Amino acid sequence: MPPAYIQLYEQNLLTERVNEALEHLKRCDLCGWRCKVDRTANKQGVCKTGLNALVSSFAPHHGEEKPLRGYHGSGTIFFSSCNMRCVYCQNYQISHFRQGREYSINELAAAMIELQNRGCHNINLVSPSHVIPQIIAAIANAASIGLQIPIVYNTGGYDSLEGLSLLDGIVDIYLPDMKYSSAAIAQKYSKIPNYPQINQNAVKEMHRQVGDLVLDKNGIAKKGLIIRHLVLPHDLAGSEQILRFIAEQISSTTYLNIMDQYYPAYNARQYPELNRPIKTTEYQGVIEMAHSFGLHRLD
Template sequence: MGRPRPTQIKAALARSSLKRSLHLAPPFLLDDYIPRYQLLTSVEASKKRSRAYAHLRNCNLCPRLCGVNRYETTGMCLIGANVKVNVIAPHFGEEPCIQGHNGSGSVFFSGCNLRCSFCQNHDIAHQRNGMDLTPEELAEWYMKLQEVGNVHNINLITPEHVVPQVALSILHARELGLRIPIIYNTSAFDSLASLELMDGLVDIYLPDFKVWSPATSRRLLKAEDYAAAARESVRAMHAQVGDLCFTGDGLAKKGVLVRHLVMPGKEAEGELIMKFLAEDLGRDVFVNIMEQYRPAANVGKPKRRAKVVETGGVEAAQKDGEVRYAEINRAVTDEEVSTVRRAAERAGLWRFNDPPKHDGFAI
């Protein structure tokens, strides 16, 4: 075989260069990253502190709009002026780009502003289990996660009902020397006021967009306005930090990663969520279509026994074997997950939390 001509070599190099530049340097790759809270001026930080204290005195930082003074009483979330934390530790159950090799510095807050019938963390979210911490004490735990745990980020799990305290803790941790990204890991039942307070403090928003229809939200989440609030919230999150971006080590540093837990018989709602994401946030939004639903919390529990008066005045006990939320009392099927995935692809979405098809990280 003869030696390739110079023109053939140039053409091959051009093709190789084009492929390499597209693969190694997409618009989602960062050379370096400084957390957003590090860039706040002292005046901006002071204003956020003042707003946080004001919101605690008249709590309106979630769609429940309880309006209570958190120093004196509690609202729907059952949490007062301090936070109650169930677990603080490096966590290895998140997306690879979040947990990395050293883990995500996860902070599991007790309490929640939703009452999901199927909650996978119901022992934490539906009960007041854990230790009470002031914002300053919480900030000190962030530092332990960074210095001792060597984690890649601080992952605030279910923070919707403790936004003022979280804002204060981040601002205090900044003064202590925190230097890793902040993740806001939420059910998406947030308010615009809470997201405005978190703007400049959060690097990665990790909303779980659960269901679409008001009827499903009312029955399963006890919040008929959930989907409307989630749509508004996800738009605001994306407007703040944009699409998910990575540094060269494959770790996510800023942007939005949307989760959707596929539920039994609810794949049509998942399809609508995917369509919304593509049309409103753009086709470059990073999505994790999750298949790990399992019956939990109140799902599958026996219905409360009650006496039923039949025709003729004869009393009969409720039928044995009846369970609560029977329609979702099973695992999700592969076909249901595939249906949502196909809908996402039809909508034009292409950035999924899939294993990479090459050596290295999927970015």
């Protein structure tokens, strides 16, 4: 199964999509914030990113989910800045302090080709929501010089339907977080309004586009949805409601990574309730809950 974007490239439709995406940049509605600023004039919204994408680094990554890392790694490209502001962010130098430099479209395409040449199984775009047009332009460029591995959209899940519609037929694998089931808690710890509603609508749209995760005969992801859920201390994430939503409104055969790696990074120590790792019993409780909802494809 060739990646989705190859078909659009062969039908000469990627250029059209780039132009459509650039129109969205003029009144930016690419993510859940819908700031409506003109980023083509280098105006900045919440993500503090103008016309050009900033990249922190790119390299094969061996810590992702097994179907993504495979045998040769997932080809991660870390975009600087983020549309979320999590107080416990483990990559805060990149997301909050915007460590990195501007990449032209050609440089971004060259990074994709280099990752493919290094044997990576996919191109894994980390924190991509605020740079969708730049990504589509780079994929169009890279496809013309031989890119042929799947595209992974690795997002905190605060994505707009407008932004996601631009990616229909381009992204092969969606990898969203589902972080919170309470809007008030999301506002407190990630400084974003209305996260659960925006996140759930986004995940529904992602699943509509790509369906459940499909693996090849070697267990490598080719297409579909992988959801990440980070367990927080004191059940601040509201795990039960998230798992129920996945089982009842997405699919009970959703591939799910319930993550136990929370630790109090960045400003988390200012919040006593966040100032500890999670307990084994908390993690096991969420795993058992997933099983009780019939969710069995766990990473």
